[in-house]
Amino acid sequence: MKTIRIAITGMHRGENPQPGSSIVSALRRRWPDAFVVGLVYDAYESGIYAEDGPDVCHAMPYPTVGMPTYLARLKEIRALDSFDILIPTLDAEIALLAGATGKLAALGIRALLPDEKTLVRCSKSKLPALAEACDIGVPATAVARDVSEAIEHAEEIGYPLFVKGQYYDATCVATPAVLASVAASILADWGPPLILQEPVQGNEFNVLGIGDGNGGSLGHCAVRKMIISDKGKGNGAVIVRDSRLDEITKRVMAETKWIGPFELEFIRDRRDDDYRLIEINPRFPAWVGFPAQLEANFPAAWVEWMITGSCDALLALRPGQFFLRHQIEVTGDMSELSAVLGSSFESTQPHSLAS
C-alpha cells in the first residue's frame, strides 16, 4: 500500500477533547509513515503540538461559512499538501459535508459519510422516531424552535430536564427561569432547534463502531463510563459485554444502513434496567484511541476499508479493560503558533509543524 495521505480535523485535547489527535495516533500505529494533514480552526488546538501529531497543519474556516468556501479551502490546502482521504471528526463538519462525497471526490478527496437524510434521521431531534422504528427506549423528548415553545414542552415533561443544542451543549435545568436563560444562550450560540429531554438516572454506556453502509458494521466496542467530568465527558471507562447492547447496535445499523464511524450513547435506566438511547454521534468519539491501544484499531480499519473495500476483522475486546484520561502538557514555540495564527483560511502558505 502506498503512503497514506490523510487530512483529519478536531485536534484539540483539552477539557472537552476532540477525536482527531487519537485518530492520528491510531493511524500511526498501523502506518508509521502516514502523512497527516491537520485541519484546525485555532492555533491553540493542542494536538497540533503533540509528538505524534500531524505532519503539517492548515487553518480552516468554520463550517458555518457554507459548502463552497469550505470546499474551496480544502482544494487550496490539497494543492499545497496533497491528501487523498478526509476524516471529519466534528458534528458541524459532518452536517456540512454529509451528502457531499461526490463534490469531495471531484476534488480528489475520499470521504465516506452518511447522506443528509440518514444524518437528520439520527439527529437528537428525530431520535424518538428512529428509536421507535428500532424498538429501543428513549427518554421523553420534545423539540422547540424558541424559548416560549421550550417552556411549554418543559411543563409537559416536568422539571428537572435537559436542554440541548442540535450539535453541542447539554444542561440540566430545574426551573422555567433557568430554562429560559440556558435556552436563549444555546439558541444564540448554535441556533434552533432546542431539544428538551427527560433526565434518566443510571450508568452511562457508549458504543463505538463503524457502519458498513449495508446494514452491518465492521465491529463495535461498548464501554461504561466510570468517571464523568462536570461537562459530562467520560474521563474513564471500562469495556463491557452485554448482548443487549450488541443487539441494539445491530438494529440501529440495520435500520439506518449507517456508513462510517458512530457512537451510540445510552443510559441504563435504574427504574427497569433497560437501555435508553440518548444520542447518536456521527463520528469517532474522543476515546477512540483506547480500543486502538488494545488491538481494535477502528480508525485504521476505517481507512483500510475506504481504500480497499475490506479490512481486518475488528476484535471483540475483553471486558474489564479500562482507560483513564491522562492530561499532559505539550510544548511549542511562538514561531509555530504564529505560523498557524498567520494562516487565515485565505492564506496559501502551509504551516510545517512536523517535529
Place this chain on the structure above:
Amino acid sequence: MLNDRGFVFDPNTGESYQLSPTGLACLRGLQRGVSVDDLVSEVTTRWEVDTTAARCDIDSFLWDLQQLSWL
C-alpha cells in the same frame, strides 16, 4: 470475573466489587456447587461465628447475588 483477592468485575454492568474473605469463600463454594448448609458449616468452622448468624449472613449474601443476577 473473580480473582483470589476477592475482586469481582461484572462484564455486563461494568461494575466492580470487593468481597470480604467470607464472601469470597462463599462465592468460591457456590462455584464448586456446595450447598447452602455446607457453606454455613464451612463458615462456622473457619470463622468465630455461630450457626444462626452465619446462616442469616449467607442468606443475605445470596439475596445480594440474586439482585446482581449472578445466581
